[in-house]
Amino acid sequence: xxxxxxxxxxxxxxxxxxxxxxxxxxxxxxxxxxxxxxxxxxxxxxxxxxxxxxxxxxxxxxxxxxxxxxxxxxxxxxxxxxxxxxxxxxxxxxxxxxxxxxxxxxxxxxxxxxxxxxxxxxxxxxxxxxxxxxxxxxxxxxxxxxxxxxxxxxxxxxxxxxxxxxxxxxxxxxxxxxxxxxxxxxxxxxxxxxxxxxxxxxxxxxxxxxxxxxxxxxxxxxxxxxxxxxxxxxxxxxxxxxxxxxxxxxxxxxxxxxxxxxxxxxxxxxxxxxxxxxxxxxxxxxxxxxxxxxxxxxxxxxxxxxxxxxxxxxxxxxxxxxxxxxxxxxxxxxxxxxxxxxxxxxxxxxxxxxxxxxxxxxxxxxxxxxxxxxxxxxxxxxxxxxxxxxxxxxxxxxxxxxxxxxxxxxxxxxxxxxxxxxxxxxxxxxxxxxxxxxxxxxxxxxxxxxxxxxxxxxxxxxxxxxxxxxxxxxxxxxxxxxxxxxxxxxxxxxxxxxxxxxxxxxxxxxxxxxxxxxxxxxxxxxxxxxxxxxxxxxxxxx
Amino acid sequence: xxxxxxxxxxxxxxxxxxxxxxxxxxxxxxxxxxxxxxxxxxxxxxx
Numbered sequence: 001x002x003x004x005x006x007x008x009x010x011x012x013x014x015x016x017x018x019x020x021x022x023x024x025x026x027x028x029x030x031x032x033x034x035x036x037x038x039x040x041x042x043x044x045x046x047x048x049x050x051x052x053x054x055x056x057x058x059x060x061x062x063x064x065x066x067x068x069x070x071x072x073x074x075x076x077x078x079x080x081x082x083x084x085x086x087x088x089x090x091x092x093x094x095x096x097x098x099x100x101x102x103x104x105x106x107x108x109x110x111x112x113x114x115x116x117x118x119x120x121x122x123x124x125x126x127x128x129x130x131x132x133x134x135x136x137x138x139x140x141x142x143x144x145x146x147x148x149x150x151x152x153x154x155x156x157x158x159x160x161x162x163x164x165x166x167x168x169x170x171x172x173x174x175x176x177x178x179x180x181x182x183x184x185x186x187x188x189x190x191x192x193x194x195x196x197x198x199x200x201x202x203x204x205x206x207x208x209x210x211x212x213x214x215x216x217x218x219x220x221x222x223x224x225x226x227x228x229x230x231x232x233x234x235x236x237x238x239x240x241x242x243x244x245x246x247x248x249x250x251x252x253x254x255x256x257x258x259x260x261x262x263x264x265x266x267x268x269x270x271x272x273x274x275x276x277x278x279x280x281x282x283x284x285x286x287x288x289x290x291x292x293x294x295x296x297x298x299x300x301x302x303x304x305x306x307x308x309x310x311x312x313x314x315x316x317x318x319x320x321x322x323x324x325x326x327x328x329x330x331x332x333x334x335x336x337x338x339x340x341x342x343x344x345x346x347x348x349x350x351x352x353x354x355x356x357x358x359x360x361x362x363x364x365x366x367x368x369x370x371x372x373x374x375x376x377x378x379x380x381x382x383x384x385x386x387x388x389x390x391x392x393x394x395x396x397x398x399x400x401x402x403x404x405x406x407x408x409x410x411x412x413x414x415x416x417x418x419x420x421x422x423x424x425x426x427x428x429x430x431x432x433x434x435x436x437x438x439x440x441x442x443x444x445x446x447x448x449x450x451x452x453x454x455x456x457x458x459x460x461x462x463x464x465x466x467x468x469x470x471x472x473x474x475x476x477x478x479x480x481x482x483x484x485x486x487x488x489x490x491x492x493x494x495x496x497x498x499x500x501x502x503x504x505x506x507x508x509x510x511x512x513x514x515x516x517x518x519x520x521x522x523x524x525x526x527x528x529x530x531x532x533x534x535x536x537x538x539x540x541x542x
Numbered sequence: 543x544x545x546x547x548x549x550x551x552x553x554x555x556x557x558x559x560x561x562x563x564x565x566x567x568x569x570x571x572x573x574x575x576x577x578x579x580x581x582x583x584x585x586x587x588x589x
Contacts, residue, residue, distance in 0.1 A: 013573060042554030049558075228546045236551035285569035292566040295558050447576060 007187045008272050014192040016282050019269055020289035021195035021357030023260040024202070026112060028294040029351060030326040032254055033303040037234050037316070039250050040241030047242070047251035052291070054465050056255045058458045059422045060287055061450060062429035063261060064279035065442035067270025074532055076271040077369035078264045078421075079520045084536035085428040092524060092534070094424045096516045097417050098264030099369045102362035103385075103516075104413035104509065105263075107392030108406040109362065110179060113355035114172040115151055115327065116348050121171065123334070123344035130335035136310060140332050148327045153400035160397060172397070176390070178356060183363045184382045187272055191360050198353040199289075205350050206297040209343060213305045216337075225311060230304035233312055246476050252469045253415055259290055260361070262422030268365035276445035284448065293354075302330065309333040326351065363389065369516075373523025388512075395508055404501040409509065411477070411492055419473065423466045430459040433536070 009015040036044045070081030078098025082091040122128050128147050130140055151168050153159035160166040182190040218226040241247045256262060270279060302325055306315040310332050315325070334344035363385055370381040399405040429438045439455055450458075478493040495502040527534045547555070 016573060042551050042558075045554055045558050049561075226546070231555065232545045232547035232551055235555040236545055236548050237554055281569065281572055285566075285573055288562065288566040288569045291562045295562045299555075299558070447572060 008274070010188040010192050012277065012282065014188070014196060015269060015273065015277075016285050016289070017195040017199050018187075018191050018357075018361070019260070019266060019282070019286035021191075021199055022263075022265050022269070022361030023258060023286060023290035023358075024199070024293045025109075025258075025354050025358035026116075026326070026351060027254070027257045028290065028298040028354065029302055030298075031257065032294045032298045033234060033301075034325050035250050035254050036299065037303055039244075039247040040238045041233070042235045042237035043239050043242055044247065044251060047248045048254065051248075051252040051255040051465075052259075052287075054457055054461050055252065055422070055469075056259045056261055057284065057287055058454055058462045059261045059426050060259060060266065060283045061280060061442055061454075062425055062438065062458060063266040064270045064283040065438060066425065066429060067267040068273045068275070068277065068279050068444075069441050070267070071271030071273065072275060073536075075372065075534075076268055077365065077372055077523075078267050079369065079523065080372060080527065080534065081267055081271060082424065082428065083524075083534050085433045086424070087432055087536045089524070089535075091424070091428060091432075092520060093517060094421070096513065096520050097421045098267060099366055099516050100509075100513055101262075101264050101413055101417055101421065102364075103366045103388065103392070104409055104417075104512065106359060106362040106366075106389055108396045108409055109355065110175055110359050110389070110393060111152075111172065111396055111406070113352060113359055114168060114175040116352040116355055117175055118151060118168045118171040119327070119331075120345055120348035120352055123341050123348060127335065127341050127344065128331050130331060132336045132340075136314070136332060140335065141314070144331050145328055147331070148324075151327075152403060153397070154403055155401065157399050157401045159400060169397075172393070175356070175359075176386075176393070179359055179363060180382060180386050182360055183367060183385070184378065186378070187364070191364060194360060195357050198357050202293070202350050202353050203297075205346050206293070206301070209346060209350070210297060210301055212343065213301050213308075216305070216308050218308070225308055227304055227308060229312075230307035231300070233307050233315065234299065234303045245472050249469060249472045249476055252419075252465075253473070256418050256422065257414065258294055259287055260358075262418040262420075262425060264365050264421065265361045267425075268368055269361070271368075274445075278446045278448070279444075280442055280446040280448045280450055302326070305333050305337070306330065309336045369523075370519070373519045373526070375526060388515075392508075392512070395505075399501060399504065401501065404499070405505045405508075408492075408495070408502050408505040412506075412509065416470075416473065419466060419470050423463065423470065426458065426462045426466065430463065435459050 009018070036048070066081055066085050070076070070084055073084055075081045075084065077095070079092045079095035082095030082098060083089065085091060086094065119128070128144070130143060134140055149155060151166070153166065160169060182194050184190065185193075214227055216227050218224055260266060266283075273279065303315060306325065306329050310329060314329060314332070330347065331344070334340035334347070337343055366388070367378070367381045367385045370376060370384050371378065374381075376384070396405045396409070429435070435455060435458065439450055442450060477491060479491045480494055481489050481491060483489050490499075496506060524534060
């Protein structure tokens, strides 16, 4: 343990908004609608809600209960807490992934956050230079894509640093300073305060933009397509897609990416709660808030506006699991929309707020891990997490060609490892710690009881569901596949074996993992010397 | 594949949005206005 006084949340609403703020991010506004449109529209909601009920909510409840229990035993990091629940060192080292995920995702997420800030600034100062009168396909598409490629430095490695520093680097510095400052201020004064203001502002701006989009009709001089066409593109169900396993994998991936379960964040946040705080209702409320932003705001705004102004073809080219809809397509929408710069600025402000409430949650678990494993104070832990984060940011910023580094970290850390951690957590909760004890722990101070049906789901359905999805995820993403035009698309496995950029990123990740494992080893020695119950053999203090 | 929102699309959209909105509203109602146990009434009062 460090010598710092134990931190606590200021209020129950504060912790709910902080967790919801962590969950509500770019994925809600950009990734969800693209995924839904590409994977069966309305029919996508069937596997999506099944994944929410069978995985998202149960794993979330388990993680909240694990975190609070670990906090009562004096631990606030995933390695410490998972060691208790797994009753052994293997759980502690599996818990290293619960630190790697927030830290690794922070490596690239803060860059995307700075793109949002940069776009926001551009829209506040006149837009990105698109002329609505020019042809969309021949002029606006190349210009928008070119602008985005320039901002991310996609042309070559180090592109942002050659020919003078790119202005997006200023946005990056501001973003990093904001993140570090709020994390340094601590849970209640920093993260909780930001989320208490940012979440309502986001909801309000989102509803204003939603009303504007739904009242667009069919604006003159555009594609002639209406709001009904945009909604039809996203929501009309295509039941054939339900027979495609990829749809189920995409729906599950979306739930995990979106809810922040298995991410290492909830377990850390919940560890600062008191024994009588309600983790069942808090967990459900945070999940429901995230779903509101995702389904209601994310599901109605972006794709609908995009279809109305630039048509189905361009919209469909930008959908899928990527964020390109926001940066490559929506600028053309704002160029043609009356008051487009104002709505563009508002939209990118929402994205920035959504992103910063998420990125703050990525630094906090790592900071807490450094404090308790190394016994250092908050100044040193903040410095260490800042330096480590900057090294990762610098790596992704420099190796920007084709966004391979970003893409590789996103795939392995931001998708694959999350499912692995969630699997370990649900097995630890239902089988190792014991379902009855786990449920009893979750029910401490709870207004709501976890229904018996969910107890069955946690024990049997969720672990099997997760294992099937992980196998499916590997089958659909790792091997090479044949595209519709007959060409071969490289799977992630062949990229690891053959692509130098991917290999370099893997080496970087490996060094990061080894560093975190070494710190966990040092921490375990300290915790043992302090007489802490790091293998979960004793009951928790009240 | 342009298609105006059809009846099934409406159904999926409205069902999804109303379920999510109702759950969010219900949760926040519980969080902001927690139910308290009935107070112990003095003898002679109450039914």
